[in-house]
Every structure is written in C-alpha cells, then in structure tokens.
Amino acid sequence: MNKKFQVVGIGNALVDILSHVEEGFLAENGVEKGIMQLIDTARAAELYDRMGPAQEVSGGSAANTIAGIAALGGRTAYVGKVRDDQLGAIFAHDIRAQGAVYETPLAGAEAGAETGRCMVLVTPDGERSMNTYLGVSEHLAPGDIDESMMAQAEWIYLEGYRFDGPESHEAFAKAIRACRGAGGRVSLTLSDPFCVERHRDAFREMIRDHVDLLFCNIHEMQAMYHANDLQAAMEMAAAEVDIVVCTASEDGAYILNGGGMEHAHAVPTEINDATGAGDLFAAGFLYGLTQGYDMLTCGRMGCVAAAEVISHIGARPERDLMELFREHGLV
Amino acid sequence: MNKKFQVVGIGNALVDILSHVEEGFLAENGVEKGIMQLIDTARAAELYDRMGPAQEVSGGSAANTIAGIAALGGRTAYVGKVRDDQLGAIFAHDIRAQGAVYETPLAGAEAGAETGRCMVLVTPDGERSMNTYLGVSEHLAPGDIDESMMAQAEWIYLEGYRFDGPESHEAFAKAIRACRGAGGRVSLTLSDPFCVERHRDAFREMIRDHVDLLFCNIHEMQAMYHANDLQAAMEMAAAEVDIVVCTASEDGAYILNGGGMEHAHAVPTEINDATGAGDLFAAGFLYGLTQGYDMLTCGRMGCVAAAEVISHIGARPERDLMELFREHGLV
Numbered sequence: 001m002n003k004k005f006q007v008v009g010i011g012n013a014l015v016d017i018l019s020h021v022e023e024g025f026l027a028e029n030g031v032e033k034g035i036m037q038l039i040d041t042a043r044a045a046e047l048y049d050r051m052g053p054a055q056e057v058s059g060g061s062a063a064n065t066i067a068g069i070a071a072l073g074g075r076t077a078y079v080g081k082v083r084d085d086q087l088g089a090i091f092a093h094d095i096r097a098q099g100a101v102y103e104t105p106l107a108g109a110e111a112g113a114e115t116g117r118c119m120v121l122v123t124p125d126g127e128r129s130m131n132t133y134l135g136v137s138e139h140l141a142p143g144d145i146d147e148s149m150m151a152q153a154e155w156i157y158l159e160g161y162r163f164d165g166p167e168s169h170e171a172f173a174k175a176i177r178a179c180r181g182a183g184g185r186v187s188l189t190l191s192d193p194f195c196v197e198r199h200r201d202a203f204r205e206m207i208r209d210h211v212d213l214l215f216c217n218i219h220e221m222q223a224m225y226h227a228n229d230l231q232a233a234m235e236m237a238a239a240e241v242d243i244v245v246c247t248a249s250e251d252g253a254y255i256l257n258g259g260g261m262e263h264a265h266a267v268p269t270e271i272n273d274a275t276g277a278g279d280l281f282a283a284g285f286l287y288g289l290t291q292g293y294d295m296l297t298c299g300r301m302g303c304v305a306a307a308e309v310i311s312h313i314g315a316r317p318e319r320d321l322m323e324l325f326r327e328h329g330l331v
Numbered sequence: 332m333n334k335k336f337q338v339v340g341i342g343n344a345l346v347d348i349l350s351h352v353e354e355g356f357l358a359e360n361g362v363e364k365g366i367m368q369l370i371d372t373a374r375a376a377e378l379y380d381r382m383g384p385a386q387e388v389s390g391g392s393a394a395n396t397i398a399g400i401a402a403l404g405g406r407t408a409y410v411g412k413v414r415d416d417q418l419g420a421i422f423a424h425d426i427r428a429q430g431a432v433y434e435t436p437l438a439g440a441e442a443g444a445e446t447g448r449c450m451v452l453v454t455p456d457g458e459r460s461m462n463t464y465l466g467v468s469e470h471l472a473p474g475d476i477d478e479s480m481m482a483q484a485e486w487i488y489l490e491g492y493r494f495d496g497p498e499s500h501e502a503f504a505k506a507i508r509a510c511r512g513a514g515g516r517v518s519l520t521l522s523d524p525f526c527v528e529r530h531r532d533a534f535r536e537m538i539r540d541h542v543d544l545l546f547c548n549i550h551e552m553q554a555m556y557h558a559n560d561l562q563a564a565m566e567m568a569a570a571e572v573d574i575v576v577c578t579a580s581e582d583g584a585y586i587l588n589g590g591g592m593e594h595a596h597a598v599p600t601e602i603n604d605a606t607g608a609g610d611l612f613a614a615g616f617l618y619g620l621t622q623g624y625d626m627l628t629c630g631r632m633g634c635v636a637a638a639e640v641i642s643h644i645g646a647r648p649e650r651d652l653m654e655l656f657r658e659h660g661l662v
Binding site: 020048049051052053054055056057058067085086087090093094095097098114115314316318 | 351379380382383384385386387388389398416417418421424425426428429445446645647649
C-alpha cells in the first residue's frame with residue numbers, strides 16, 4: 001500500500017489564543033481547570049476582555065496531530081472549516097507551511113460566524129484550561145469531505161471533539177465509508193472525557209463498527225467504558241478495536257494490540273504548557289505506524305513528540321522531532 | 332508634576348508574525364538580514380506564502396515600549412492605527428490588557444488596507460529580519476492625536492519609523508505642541524539606520540528644536556550624524572539634546588547628560604530572538620526616568636528589560652520585569 005496520504009485528519013480548525021494566568025483567575029472567571037469548555041460568542045468576548053496579553057498560534061486537536069506528522073516528513077492532509085477572515089488565513093498558512101495538504105472550502109460571510117478559536121489559559125503549573133468558541137469549525141458538513149482524498153488515505157484520523165456539531169456525524173460517516181472502501185483504516189481520538197459523556201453511544205457504535213485504532217487518555221477511557229479499573233476498561237476496548245492506545249500523563253502510554261500490552265515510558269521534561277500533549281502523542285504514534293515500526297517504538301515516538309510540545313507554549317512542535325527521535329535511538 | 336500619564340507612545344501599530352528560518356532563506360527570498368524593510372501587499376503575500384508556520388504576537392516598536400512600561404506599573408497610553416479587523420482586535424486587546432490606555436479610532440473598510448503586520452524572520456543566531464506591511468498604521472493623521480491626552484503626558488515617546496507616512500509629521504508636530512505646551516517632555520527613537528537615511532533632515536530639525544531625550548543605537552547614531560567615530564557623533568547629539576541614550580548591543584548603553592557620560596553594561600543572556608531589544612531598553616529607561624532614578628540606574632533598567640525580551644520569541648515582556656529589577660538590585 002503506497003497511497004498518496006499516510007494520514008488525513010478531520011477536526012475543528014482553530015487558532016489558539018494562549019495566555020498565562022494566575023491560578024485564581026480560573027475560579028474568578030468560572031473556568032474549569034484542565035479541560036475543554038465550549039463557549040458562545042458573548043462568553044468568548046467577556047473572557048477575552050478579562051484575560052491578559054496573549055499570543056496566537058494555530059491549533060485544533062487533529063490539526064496539531066497532522067502538523068506533527070507533516071513536520072516528521074509524513075504525507076498528510078487536513079480537513080476542517082475556517083472562514084475567509086484573518087484568523088482563517090493564519091490557520092491555512094500554518095498547516096500548509098508545515099507540509100500538509102489543506103483544501104477545505106472556506107466559509108464566507110453567510111456562515112454568520114468567524115474562524116473558531118480556543119482561549120488557552122496556562123496556569124503556573126503548566127496545566128492548560130481551554131475555552132473554545134467553535135465558530136465555523138462547527139459547520140463541517142458532508143459536502144466538505146472529498147471522497148477521493150479519503151480513498152487515498154492509509155489512515156484517517158477523526159477528532160472526537162468534532163462530534164459537537166449537527167452535520168459532523170454524517171461527515172465522519174462519509175469519510176469512513178470512502179476510506180475503508182478503498183482499503184484504508186480509521187483512527188479516532190476520544191478527545192476529552194466530557195466530550196465522551198456527550199456522545200458516548202455514537203462513539204461506541206463507531207468504535208465497534210469502524211475504528212481500527214483508538215486513542216484516548218485514562219480519563220476518557222474510564223468515561224467511555226464506565227469501568228473503575230483501567231485494566232478492565234482497556235480490555236473492553238481491546239475486544240472491539242484492533243489497536244488501543246491509552247496515554248497516562250507521566251506514566252507514559254499503554255498499547256493493546258493482538259492480545260498483548262506494551263508500555264511506553266514518558267519522557268521526563270519540564271511542563272510549560274500541556275496544550276497539545278495528546279495531539280502530538282498521536283502524531284508520533286501514527287508516524288511510527290505508517291513507517292512500519294513496532295507498537296512499542298510507535299508509543300515511544302508518541303511520548304517523545306508529546307514531551308517536546310509540553311516543554312513550550314503552543315501545541316505545534318518547535319524543535320526538529322526527527323532529531324529528537326534520533327537522540328532517543330528510535331530511528 | 333503628577334500627570335495622568337507618565338509616558339504616551341505614538342507609532343506603527345503592528346502585529347508581529349514570527350517564524351524561525353534557516354540562514355539561506357533570507358538570501359533566497361531577498362530579505363536583508365537584521366534590518367526592517369517596508370513591503371507592499373503583494374510582497375507581503377509572497378513572503379508569507381514562502382515562510383514556515385508562524386506565531387502571532389502584538390508588536391510595533393513604540394507599542395512594545397509602552398507595553399513594557401505598563402507591565403512595570405507605569406501610567407501609559409498608546410496612539411497608533413489599526414483597522415476594525417481581527418488583527419486589529421488582537422492588537423487592541425493586548426496593549427489594553429497590559430494596562431495601557433488605547434483609544435485611537437479604528438480605521439474602517441474605507442481605509443482600503445488592513446491592520447499592519449511585521450513578518451519577523453528569526454535565524455538560528457537569534458537575529459531578526461523584519462518585513463513590514465504598514466497597512467493602516469501608515470494612515471495615522473493629526474486627527475488621531477488627542478491634544479488633551481498629550482497635555483496630560485509627562486513624556487511622549489515618538490517612533491522614528493512613523494516618519495514613513497504622509498500625514499505623520501503633522502501628527503507628531505501636533506503631539507509635540509500639545510505636550511510641550513503643558514510642560515511635558517519629548518523623547519524620540521531613531522528606530523533604524525535606513526529610516527534615518529530616509530528622513531535625516533526632518534529628524535535633525537525635530538531633534539534640535541523639540542527633543543529632550545533621544546534614543547538610538549550606534550548604527551542609527553552614525554547614520555544621523557555622519558561621524559565615523561561614535562564618541563564624536565554622540566557629542567554632536569548631546570550638543571542638541573538634553574539626554575542622549577545610545578545602545579550598543581553586547582556593550583550595553585551609553586548615556587550623555589549634562590556633560591557627563593555613563594555606561595550601563597549589558598546583561599548577559601541567551602539570544603533567542605533579538606526582536607524588541609531596543610524597544611524594551613527604552614521601556615526600562617523611561618520607567619526609571621519617570622520614577623526619578625539616576626541616569627545610570629535608568630540605563631541598567633533598560634539593559635535588564637532588553638535582556639528579558641531577547642531571551643524569548645516575541646517583543647513584549649513575558650517575565651515579571653519588576654522582579655528582574657529586584658534581582659539586579661535596581662529597586
């Protein structure tokens with residue numbers, strides 16, 4: 001199999017607005033720590049008014065993953081909706097400049113919303129609390145899915161967050177059909193425990209019927225399978241999916257495949273901004289997988305890429321990931 | 332004198348688009364290293380297409396200085412033109428969030444241009460090469476100068492770069508009249524040696540007649556006074572201006588005032604991105620001056636603030652400057 005794309009990602013196209021805040025800012029402003037909250041236009045304006053000076057960096061969970069794979073030299077494309085505005089131009093520039101194909105039609109003024117953004121509040125402990133105004137990223141519809149692109153993908157990578165939109169289930173279904181119909185495989189990230197709560201049944205059905213590789217962290221895994229014991233939850237997942245990868249912060253990642261379990265250790269690093277850790281883990285893992293590495297090496301690649309991205313502000317890699325793989329003896 | 336504002340800055344309101352590039356990228360794309368080049372819309376689009384993923388941070392030379400003084404707790408305002416677009420909203424948010432008053436009327440669609448931006452290409456040696464699309468920042472006109480604000484300023488701080496615009500000489504003249512008429516004082520930064528070449532006579536006249544404090548670096552000083560010897564150039568400047576401050580990169584800064592010369596040593600630091608070094612030097616210096624510190628302490632405050640900003644990407648301070656002043660025994 002030597003398809004045009006190794007990984008095609010689909011998700012919420014967002015620009016991150018990153019700012020350092022003191023711990024107290026979160027409580028004073030009703031922001032829940034460490035998770036992603038969806039917010040509306042009015043709340044976005046209010047929060048932005050209150051937060052300090054910020055910097056803007058292209059983000060979006062699956063987009064970060066695709067940017068990471070592209071930075072490693074993987075053949076990638078991304079599908080996600082922005083508007084014909086300045087933030088949309090920034091998003092499109094950054095993902096293309098990283099080497100990914102990005103051709104999703106721009107939304108125009110008729111969309112009645114702007115390019116989506118995520119206000120990321122980083123506390124002194126490096127934890128990030130995300131406040132997402134989806135904007136037009138929510139409007140991703142079946143019409144945005146180019147079936148020939150999906151057919152040319154070895155893997156598609158679906159972002160669980162994108163379940164928060166009316167036409168997106170259909171868009172995902174269309175992508176899955178086109179990809180699998182051409183012999184490609186499907187990966188999904190559960191994105192967030194609250195996202196899992198909102199869409200458990202739809203996720204479960206998709207996982208059982210169509211997903212070959214499931215990414216999640218321990219909180220999402222437990223939310224999904226309602227098991228208190230991680231081991232039990234992972235076995236439930238492994239009964240339904242070929243490859244299950246569960247990240248566990250400083251405990252690294254567990255990989256279940258074909259009855260066996262591997263454990264990749266986390267790479268110690270100073271945490272400056274946890275944004276993008278899971279996204280870049282998936283980037284490293286998928287890069288390894290599409291290059292034919294064994295599961296443990298894929299997991300270690302994921303851990304190295306995740307460590308890079310949490311060592312600095314922003315959810316896209318800044319250092320040369322391949323050089324880091326070399327330093328860790330992975331390539 | 333206890334005026335509402337300690338420093339009011341006037342300059343080009345820009346958002347910086349920062350990207351790391353290899354040394355070869357500059358020559359291949361006709362970018363001159365280490366200086367600021369003005370570019371038009373077409374060139375801006377071409378260069379942006381070619382450059383890698385970037386991050387956006389509010390910039391603008393005088394705006395960076397005002398942000399630095401505001402971060403130290405100084406009472407500040409800023410005047411510079413943005414449009415009613417997303418980059419304009421980012422600029423306005425960031426400078427207000429830092430604590431500065433910012434009330435310049437927004438340009439609308441009739442301006443026929445967008446908010447200005449500066450593509451800052453950072454090479455591995457930390458040097459930055461700036462490519463500025465002025466956009467509506469060029470449209471700053473006398474009507475944007477609020478005379479009562481200028482009258483309430485202990486100091487105004489004029490950005491030499493803003494001489495690159497048709498109505499800006501008049502705007503500066505109006506600001507100077509209102510400020511001096513109310514007993515305030517005028518500072519000017521020469522900004523850039525090429526900027527000095529473009530406007531030498533106008534600068535010279537303004538300096539002689541109206542400027543109390545002149546900021547420059549050694550290249551600008553030499554371009555201004557056509558002296559090969561720095562000492563001679565500084566003496567020529569000092570004959571015309573009450574306080575002359577000349578920065579000299581790793582040699583720190585020289586301050587001439589009342590016949591004497593002081594030398595503030597640079598603060599050793601790793602240079603990650605030289606953008607904003609001069610701007611933050613001016614911030615530290617003006618903060619010290621408005622707090623009544625002696626010239627040498629003002630110079631040392633400038634060097635500490637400059638060292639902070641070159642240690643990271645972006646031209647606005649990230650660490651607590653007052654804490655750094657304490658660490659250096661300056662406050």
